[in-house]
Amino acid sequence: MALSFASARLIMGLFFFYSFSISSWLIRIPDIQQSLKLEPAMLSVCLIGIPVGLVISMAFSGVVVERFGPRNAFRYGFWFLAAALLLPGLASHALWLFFALVLLGLTMGPVEVGVNVAADRIGVALGRTIMSRCHGFWSLGLMAGGALGSLAAAYGLEPHIHMALVALFVLVSSQILAARLPDALSDNGAEATAEKAPVFVLPPRNIVLLCLFGFGMLMVEGAITDWSAIYLRDVFGAVPPVTGFAFTTFGLVMAAGRLGGDYLSMRFGPVTMARVCCAFGLAGLAMMIFATSTAMVIAGAAAAGFGVSIIFPLAVTAAAGRGGSAAVNVAALSLLSFTGFLIGPPIIGFVTEVFGLRVGMGFLLLPALMSLVLAGEVRVRARRLDDAALGAVGSEAA
Structure with a gap:
């Protein structure tokens, strides 16, 4: 199956669901802070967990995408991301919240790199860039997740239940979209003969x-x-x-x-x-x-x-x-x-x-x-x- 405009629409949907999952967590931070009775300084330390995990993940995500192909990277990456989304709402202590957020950051790298490489490859096949529109859908997903998360908080839905529903929705949606993408995104494409990349990038x-x-x-x-x-x-x-x-x-x-x-x-x-x-x-x-x-x-x-x-x-x-x-x-x-x-x-x-x-x-x-x-x-x-x-x-x- 060839890369086409339909492939572009599918990858835009994956950008949307990726950011939707992250913003759904971000909007519930005040509720987590209140439930754990965290002072602002301690909350700030806990929130460093996501960037720590993300930066570490970005250092090796390139080689993951290169060796397994972008579709496999984000198709399986969404499984790990969905599982990690469950953890912050279950944390019972600041230390566990920090480590839960480190794990969440670690799972974001392969999805982040995978969808961007796939969008670039589709754009090359079509002879026109689609990268900005993909990131536009990322912004729309960010706003949608924040809006629905605000409603969930307003109606008193517990963060761990909310995040479980988000994880299930994002996982199912992402797998449906990823399964419909062509096999051309499952391999290394033109990079198959390139020199193997170092693990740490x-x-x-x-x-x-x-x-x-x-x-x-x-x-x-x-x-x-x-x-x-x-x-x-x-x-x-x-x-x-x-x-x-x-x-x-x-x-x-x-x-x-x-x-x-x-x-x-x-x-x-x-x-x-x-x-x-x-x-x-x-x-x-x-x-x-x-x-x-x-x-x-x-x-x-x-x-x-x-x-x-x-x-x-x-x-x-x-x-x-x-x-x-x-x-x-x-x-x-x-x-x-x-x-x-x-x-x-x-x-x-x-x-x-x-x-x-x-x-x-x-x-x-x-x-x-x-x-x-x-x-x-x-x-x-x-x-x-x-x-x-x-x-x-x-x-x-x-």
Whole structure:
């Protein structure tokens, strides 16, 4: 069975269910905190578990995808992810919560790398990129999981029961979608004859600058995600629900940018769009930093949302097209980019402690400027899959 537009729709669905599962857990954090009676500092330590597990997982997920193929990586990866989703709600102590979240982070790597490599391979077969739309569906899944999780919390559904239902739903849905994907995604494709990758993956030399490009803007994304509500509250005296408006606007514009990102990058070119997005990100940050009202902060967050929207999809497409293994390159890019996403908020917190929150937010201008300077690294090199993996672009039913 050939890679086709139906395959693209299936992989977009897998992006949706992947993020849906993660956001369903994130929205229940306050309930877990209350049930375990955790102080904010202890909760922060526990929540480090996911990034610890994810960073470790990203270091070897590339070789897993390369050796077993992307479809097998995420098809079986969803089983481990679904099992891990059950653990945080069952934790009876902070220490067990930390280890449960480390395990959850470990299970995310093969799914993350697998779906991205599959999306890239389908895009090559179709002769057009689908990466931004896939990440758009990831954003939609994030919002859907958060919305349904909020309803579950509002109606008093216990977190462990909620997560059991989510795990079952995501597992069944992912297996149905993965089973309908063509066999071309179950092998190494053009990488079958490539040199075996090392088990522990650091960024290859030919994508280091590309990784730094992704690192900068994902640091911005992570910091705005975590600090925008606090910024509105502490600097402008906003109260709920206004404190959440900047993040909500940021997320909605980011999702819209991703859904339209493939058309824009094909119409104007990936390098042009990377530079435009980084410029929007810088302008939005500046508006937030020098804002004199909550409306200016929200408008700045909207511009920043468009700025970060297609940065990672563009970087993934470029990394997959560089020399060597696409799976290893994507894993290495994800490792460094997600490191930026995860360390951004603590760095802002440290700077804020010394100089104040406006200066803390102002620090983000440096990584955003770095990404703008490195935007040329997203230039895509012409390539194609081998004949066995490519097949004829068919029209099998969705």
